[in-house]
Every structure is written in C-alpha cells, then in structure tokens.
Amino acid sequence: MYENLCGGELRFSKEMREEEKKVIVKVWSEHGVKEYRRRLEEATFKEQEIEKMVTELKEVIEKATKKKEVIVRGAKGAGKKNGWWDRECEQAKREVVKALRGWRRNKIDRSRFLEAKRRYRERCREKKKQKREREEKEIKEIRTEREVWKYINRERKKKEPVSEKITIQEWEEKEKQTVMEETEITAEEVGKHIRYLKKRKAPGWDGVQNEAWMYGTERMVERMVELMNGVWRGEGFPEDWREGVICPIFKKGEKNRAENYRGITLLNTGYKLYASVLSERMKREIEEKGVLPDSQAGFRKGRGTVDNVYILDHLARNELRKKGGRMYALFIDFKAAFDKVDRVKMFECRGDICENEEQGEGGRERGRMV
Incomplete structure (x- = not known):
C-alpha cells in the first residue's frame, strides 16, 4: 500500500x-x-x-x-533490538571492527579477524545465557500476580526522582x-x-x-x-x-x-x-x-498483551508444579x-x-x- x-x-x-x-x-x-x-x-x-x-x-x-x-x-522494512547488551559486548564488537579494518588493509591475517569475530559471538551468547538464568531464578520465586507486576514494572523505564530543592x-x-x-x-x-x-x-x-x-x-x-x-x-x-x-x-x-x-x-x-x-x-x-489497575495493559504506553500472557503463563506453571494443582482460565x-x-x-x-x-x-x- x-x-x-x-x-x-x-x-x-x-x-x-x-x-x-x-x-x-x-x-x-x-x-x-x-x-x-x-x-x-x-x-x-x-x-x-x-x-x-x-x-x-x-x-x-x-x-x-x-x-x-x-x-x-x-516497500517494506524491519528492525530489532535486545536487552542483554553491555559494555563487554560493545568492547568485543569494537575489536571485531578493528580486526576487520586491519585485515582489509593487509596489516593482520584473516585468522585474527575470524578469532575476534568468534570471541564476540561467544560473548554475546554468554550474556544472553546469564540474563536468562537470572530471570529464571527470580521468576521461580514469584508466587502472586502482584509480584509478577512488580517484576515487570522494575524492568520498565525508571522515572526520574523528584528534586528535593524545589520548595512547597x-x-x-x-x-x-x-x-x-x-x-x-x-x-x-x-x-x-x-x-x-x-x-x-x-x-x-x-x-x-x-x-x-x-x-x-x-x-x-x-x-x-x-x-x-x-x-x-x-x-x-x-x-x-x-x-x-x-x-x-x-x-x-x-x-x-x-x-x-x-x-x-x-x-x-x-x-x-x-x-x-x-x-x-x-x-x-x-x-x-x-x-487503572496494573492488569489493564490495553491502550497504555509501555504495556501490551505480552505482559499479561507472561503473567498467566507463570501463574499456570507455578500452580501445576504442585501436587494435584490446577488452574482455571476463561478467555473471551x-x-x-x-x-x-x-x-x-x-x-x-x-x-x-x-x-x-x-x-x-x-x-x-x-x-x-x-
């Protein structure tokens, strides 16, 4: 169109x-x-x-x-982003770029460039794994919907604190x-x-x-x-x-x-x-x-269906882990x-x-x- x-x-x-x-x-x-x-x-x-x-x-x-x-x-286009990137990943990426330039200018061997690229990929995989493990550990300790929303809200953009220098x-x-x-x-x-x-x-x-x-x-x-x-x-x-x-x-x-x-x-x-x-x-x-309550995700900035799907999935898994545990959900x-x-x-x-x-x-x- x-x-x-x-x-x-x-x-x-x-x-x-x-x-x-x-x-x-x-x-x-x-x-x-x-x-x-x-x-x-x-x-x-x-x-x-x-x-x-x-x-x-x-x-x-x-x-x-x-x-x-x-x-x-x-015409069409696409894009993506992640949440595990840090300074170590940034540094590893710079080393890859530096090695690539050196190889193109015949200052270093191609093997050194490939080695830098391999280290960069390993670093990214490790960061993803660490982030996933931290999240899984924290999620296992969550028991209620309120705790789930507390976890989600913490991951959202933080508000700037109010300056104490402003008078009443x-x-x-x-x-x-x-x-x-x-x-x-x-x-x-x-x-x-x-x-x-x-x-x-x-x-x-x-x-x-x-x-x-x-x-x-x-x-x-x-x-x-x-x-x-x-x-x-x-x-x-x-x-x-x-x-x-x-x-x-x-x-x-x-x-x-x-x-x-x-x-x-x-x-x-x-x-x-x-x-x-x-x-x-x-x-x-x-x-x-x-x-509005925290469970209201529709038509609100920074919230979406994924939030509620995540909460429902977590609560269901938590209940089903128990002996004889069950959970009823109604979708309309x-x-x-x-x-x-x-x-x-x-x-x-x-x-x-x-x-x-x-x-x-x-x-x-x-x-x-x-």
Missing part, C-alpha cells in the same frame, strides 16, 4: 505488486519543503469563524504544497499555573504532537497530509492553536472534522459478506491533532491518579467488539464530563465508503 497520495491510497495485490502506476503526489523533499514554507509565509489568514477558519487553512495548505507526477511501488511554594505556584493554563491549548502542546506525526500516511477526506503540519511555519501552527481553542471554548465544531473516509479491510472468511470486513476510518489530520492533545491530557490525568473474544458499543450511551457519558454537552452530542462522525 502506498499512502502518500492526494486524496486516498493505492493498494497492490501480490500478483500486481510489480505493476507500475502514475499518480500525483505531494513533494516533501528538501526543495519541496522550502517552497512549501515560502508559500505559507506569503499566505494571509483573515477568517474568524470556526468553519471558515478550517476551510481557509485547508485551502492555504493545498495551494502551498508542491506536487508532481510519479510512478509508485511497494514553588510546587503550589506551578500547580496553580497548570490549572489556569489547562483551559487553553498551547502552541507547545500542538508542536509536540506535530513532532509525533509520521510521514507517508493516508490523509482524511480533505487531503491534508501529516507532512503539511510537520513542515509548516510557526504562523500556521499559531493559526491551528487559535482554531483548536475556539473549538475547546465551545464556539463551534468544524463540519470537515466530523467526516471520515471508511476503508473496508478484509479480515477472514467469505469475501462476499460485509461482516467479514473491518472498517478503518481515515480522519482529517487537523482533527487528529486536536484529538491527540485531548487524549494526552486524559491519559496523564488517569496515570497520575492511578485510576467478543466478535466485532467495537461495533457493539452503545454509541448513544457513550455520547451521554461524554456529555456528563464535558462542559459543552451539546457539542459532545453533535460531534458524531459521518463516514464515506471508499
């Missing part, structure tokens, strides 16, 4: 992967970015109403973006300022989420790609902040933000049955930026107040779980926690099938 297209995406089957097709793409090369930013600097923003601001911003981005006709093909008065002032500022969305927040955006992703119905924000000027970001704060204050909600392009993705089963497809909605990037700002505020509040996979959510009730709940309940009720999306 090639997603950097004006207004949609192009898919290739296995049989058609080598077929070439000409399309119009938006250019985000160094020259294209310079041209884009130059045109943005020349643009003017006049509108003040929410709906007109969105239309104006979209038109400015479209006119400023450089385009060209190209031939597209598929400074903390109070900081929290007061935070409460006051949280009523408005800041350019720093928007800029942070713009940096999170990825290139070559399919846009929503308006055709504005992530690159338009990534390479935009400060004036453009400031304009977006004005728009977001207008929505935040309840001054209106852009109609464009309520529309999404629904792309049916086949899951499994009979291809002629609609229920065997999952609908993926492509939303406008401006709305996704706004939603990501609100989402981070909510996540920060939830994590700081400890609302709801069919089309997200489709069965009561949307009306969900919007009622959202209305209860939003200051602008009317906006919450009216913010439902409209979808267009493609």
